[in-house]
Amino acid sequence: MNDESAYRELADYLHQTAVLQTCRQLLSWDRDTHMPKGGAELRAEQIALVMGLLHRRRTAPEFEALLDRVAPLVDGADPDAPVAANVREARRDFDRATRVPVELVEERARTFSLAHEVWVGARAGDDFAAFLPWLEKNVVLARRYAEALGPADRLYDALLDDFEPGATAAHVSGFFEPLREAHLDLLDRIRGADDLATDVLYGSFPADAQASFATRVAQEMGFDFERGRLDTTVHPFCVGLGPADVRLTTRWDESCLVDGFFSVLHEAGHGLYEQGLPAADFGLPSAYACSFGVHESQSRMWENFVGRSRGFWQHFWPLAQETFPDLEDVPGDAFHRALNAVAPTLIRVDSDEVSYDLHIFLRFELEQALLSGDLPAADLPDAWNERFAASFGVRPPDDRQGCLQDVHWSSGMFGYFPTYTLGNVYAAQLFAQARQELGDLDAQFARGEFASLLRWFRERVHVHGRRYRPRRLIETVTGAPPSHEPLVRHLETKYAAIYGL
C-alpha cells in the first residue's frame, strides 16, 4: 500500500476520532445549558466513558501503525506543506496522549464534571468552603497529569502546551512583563483624565430584546445561524461540533446591555473561527484551531477591535435605538465612549481593555503557585484578595467576585488563562496587519461592511487550522514574530482619542 492510501486511512481514522470527540463536546454543552440538576452524576460517567474511548483511539497501536506508515511523507518535505503539517501534528498529539494513562484521563473527566457542578452552586452561594475539596482534587489531578506529560521541572509548561503549543511560562512572561508596565502606566494617565459618563449604559434592556439585537449583529458579522445557535448559561462559551454546528452561549443583565452583548460578540468571534475551519478536513489537525491563544485573538478582535469601534456603533445605533426605547434620547457617540470607559472592576469578563490583562497576570501567578504546591488551595481566597488589592487597590468583598468567579479551575483547566492575554497580543498584531492591507476598516464598519475583514481572517488564519504553530502563524501573516508592541500601540492610540490624553 502506498503513502497516499495510508494518508487516506489516517484521515479516516482521525475523522472517526473527531466524530467521537464531538459527542463528548455535546455532553458538555448540554450539561452547561439544559441538563436537569439530577443528571449530573450520570453526565460525569458519560463524559468519563467517552473520554476513555477517545483516549484509547488516540493511543491505539492501530493508530501508531498508521502514523509510522505516513512518516515517509514528511521526510524532506516542506514542513509548512499541508500534508506534512497534518502528519507532524497528528504525531505530536499521539506522543502526548500516550504519556497519559487512560485511568487518569477517566478520573480527570469524572472529577472535573462533578467539581464543575459543585462550583456552580458554590459560586452562586459564595461558598468557597464547599468548593475547596474539589479544587484540591483538581490541583492534584492537574499535577499528576503534568507529571505524566513531563518534564518534571517544567510542570506548568506541560499544561500550557495543551492550550498553546510551543509556549512556555518563560516565553509568556516575556510578553506579560512589558505589558504590565505599559498597562499600569496607561491606567495612571487615564486616572488623571476626566471621567467618562457611563450612566447612559444603564436602563431597561429586556432579555428578549437583547437576544434579538445580539443575534442580528452576530448575523451581520457573518455568523451563520443555520450552522449554529445561541443559548443562555451562567458562563458564556462557544463550542464547535465541527464547522456546521457551532454553539454560542451568553447571559443577560436586564439593567445593562454591556455584559450580555459583548459576550455574544466575543463568543461569535470564536464561532466565526470554528465556522471558518475547513470542513472537508474534519478530523485532521488542519481542521482544528491553531491554539487557544489564536482562538482568543478572534474573539477579542470581534469584541474589542470591531465591537467597541466608532464605526461599528455608527452602523448599529439606529437598530439599537429601535430595539431599546431607553436609548431613544442617548447620543450614539456618548454610548460609544461610555462603552470604552476604563474603570477597573472585580470581574475579569466585565473588564475594560486596559485592565483586562492584569486579571490574567494574577491568575497566571496563582495557578503556577497552586500547581507547584507553594500555594495550598485553602489559602487561595486570601492570596487572591491580597494580590488583587496590590494590583487594583481594592479588596474583593467576597469570593463570588474573587477566586470563585471563573469556571476554569473548576473544570481542571490550569494553564488556560495566559491564552487570553496572548489572544489580545495576537489580535492587535493581526488587526494592524488587516488594516494595513484592507484600508480604513472603521469606515467599512460604519457602512455595515464586515465581510472583507472576515474574508481576510478566513484566508489568512481560519483556513490553515493547525498547519502552522501559533508563533509561525503570526509571523507568516504579519511578517514579524508575536510582540506586545501592537497591543500597546492600539491601546495608546485608542485611549488618547477617547480620554484626550
Add this chain to the structure above:
Amino acid sequence: MNDESAYRELADYLHQTAVLQTCRQLLSWDRDTHMPKGGAELRAEQIALVMGLLHRRRTAPEFEALLDRVAPLVDGADPDAPVAANVREARRDFDRATRVPVELVEERARTFSLAHEVWVGARAGDDFAAFLPWLEKNVVLARRYAEALGPADRLYDALLDDFEPGATAAHVSGFFEPLREAHLDLLDRIRGADDLATDVLYGSFPADAQASFATRVAQEMGFDFERGRLDTTVHPFCVGLGPADVRLTTRWDESCLVDGFFSVLHEAGHGLYEQGLPAADFGLPSAYACSFGVHESQSRMWENFVGRSRGFWQHFWPLAQETFPDLEDVPGDAFHRALNAVAPTLIRVDSDEVSYDLHIFLRFELEQALLSGDLPAADLPDAWNERFAASFGVRPPDDRQGCLQDVHWSSGMFGYFPTYTLGNVYAAQLFAQARQELGDLDAQFARGEFASLLRWFRERVHVHGRRYRPRRLIETVTGAPPSHEPLVRHLETKYAAIYGL
C-alpha cells in the same frame, strides 16, 4: 470466582453499556430539540458511531463469557426472581444482538437519522415525493434487519419483538379484531346521540401560559423537574437518560389548549415510569421499562384515565381559569365534557379515545404490507387514503395529514404502532385494578391527590422493570391475562355518562 462476583461483573458491564446508550439518547434528543440545521450530517455520523460501539459491546465475546458464567444462577431458580430475570433478559438481548451484523446497525442508524431530517421537511412542505426515496431505504433496511433476526416467515414478528417482547402479529390481532368491532359499534351509537359543544376549547392560549400550566400539572402528578425538563418540538416525545434525567417535549397550539396540554400529560406519563425505574439497577434489565406497550399504558393512563376525568378538572379548573382569561366564563363541567367529545380526526395524536385505535389498525396493516413488499412505498399515500376513507368516511386532503403525519417510519420504527393499542388495553386493565384496590380515584383527583395512584404504579409496575414479560406482568398485577374487555368496559361506561347513551 463465584457466581455472585460474576453477577457483579455482569452488572458493571451492563452499567457501562447503559452509560454509552444514554449518550446515544442525548444525541437524538438534541437533534430533535436544539440542533441547528447544519448539524444533521455530523449527527448521523455520531449516532452511527455510538450505535456501532454499543453493538460491539452488546455482542462482545467478553460479554458472552460473563453471561456463561452467570448461567448457573438461573438453573432451577424461580424464573420471576430478580437475579434470574436479569440473567434471562440479558441473555435474550445478547442472542438477538448477535444475529445483526454491525455494518447493518451502523447503516440503519445513519440512514434513519438522515431520513428523519428529510421527513421533517417533507411533512412541513407536504412533499411525499421528497420523502419517498428515504422511505424506500428505510423499508429495505427494516426488512434486512428482520431477516437477520428471523425467522424468515415471520418478519413482522421479529420487528414487533423489539418493542413488545413475546408479542406476534397474530397475538396482537387477537386484541385488535374485537376492539375494532366494539369501537365501530360505540362510534355508531355516539353518532346517533346529540353533539357535544366543543367551542369552549378554542380561544387564546399563549404558549408561555400553557407551558406554565402544564408544568404545574405535571408536577402535581408527581413528575420531578429536578430530574427532568420540558422542551418544544415538532413531535412530542419522552426520553429517559436514566431515572434522574428524563426529558419531555411537546408543541403548543395557541388557539387550543388540547393538543399541547394532553401531549404533556402523555409524555409525563412516560416520564413518571422512567423516573420510577430502580436507579440502583441502572444498566440491568430490571432498570428498563417492561415493553413499549407497558410504557404506553402509563402515558395513556395519565393522559386519558386521569387527565380527562371529571375529578381531575374539578381540581385544576381554578388554576386553568386563573391562567387563561379566555376560560373565565366557561363552566368547568362543559370544558370537561368537550375534552371528551368523540369526533374522529385525520391526525392520530389528536384523536378521541374511541377512534384512536382505528388509526393504529390502519398503520398496523400498512406497515405489514410495506415490509412484505405487497405495498410498494410509492403507493403508500393512495393506500393510506383509501383505507382511511373506508374506516373514517373521509379522505385526507393531503399527505401532511395522511401518511406523513407520524415520525415512526421516518426513523425506521416499523412494528412500533401496535404498542399504542396494547398500551390502551393494558392501561384499562391496570387502572381497573388500581380502582378496585384504591377506592374512588375520581374523588381523590378532585382533591388533587395523585400520589396514591402513582405509588400503586411505582410498586406494582415501575419497580419491576423487565422482571416480567408484558403478559406475565399484567397477569401478576391484575390476576388475569391481558384482555380487550376492560378497555371496552371503560369506554362504554365513560361515554354512556357523557353522551347519555
